[in-house]
Amino acid sequence: MKIGGISGDIASLSPRVPIVVAGSNGTKKSFNALLDTGFDGVVSISREESEELGIRRLGEHRSVLADGTVRIAPIFAGRVLFVGEWRDVPITTSGDVALIGMQLIYGSRLTLDVFLDGDVDSEFVGDRRLTWDLT
């Protein structure tokens, strides 16, 4: 099934998938998230957006960025609407672009039609989806 599309122009193509993040205060925010196979986490949004949404803070953690930079950042317990399903997920923060990482798409077979306005398709393979106990 189609879950997103290829955005941008030839010089800046990126696979994008719509998600909705729900905050603890009932606020919801939609993102056209970058499907980032180089991100081995779950979901990342900007720190400012995490504050706006009021999502519950779990703690803090360390990430390694692509250039080797180490960064300490907060991590939150949030709810994300992804492919028609609300899931409780850990959410971290990074730059301005919302990211979907490998853990969120775990258990999926992805197909990217890599051309202008191409589709991003996904189907679950078996029942391998990850869940997180964030209580």
Next chain:
Amino acid sequence: MRTQEEMDDNGRRALAIYYEKIKPQLTDDDHGRYIAIDAETGVWAISDGYDVVKLLKRKTEAEYPFILLHPRVSLYSMGWAGEGSRN
């Protein structure tokens, strides 16, 4: 909003506790497990998932638990730093 300096300081103290007190106690069976540390008290917990925060808070009222993945320490790589390559 908690400042970056406060988070960096929390991370430094938590990692010192990890390297000095926790890591020497762990075994090969603990590879890939999650550890949550309260840098204020030195109290820590270990589990197979994010419920490690809940386990830590049963032991102490940690306001800013520091969560890491043993033994790579970083919870995430962003932009394919690659596990084991840079952390």
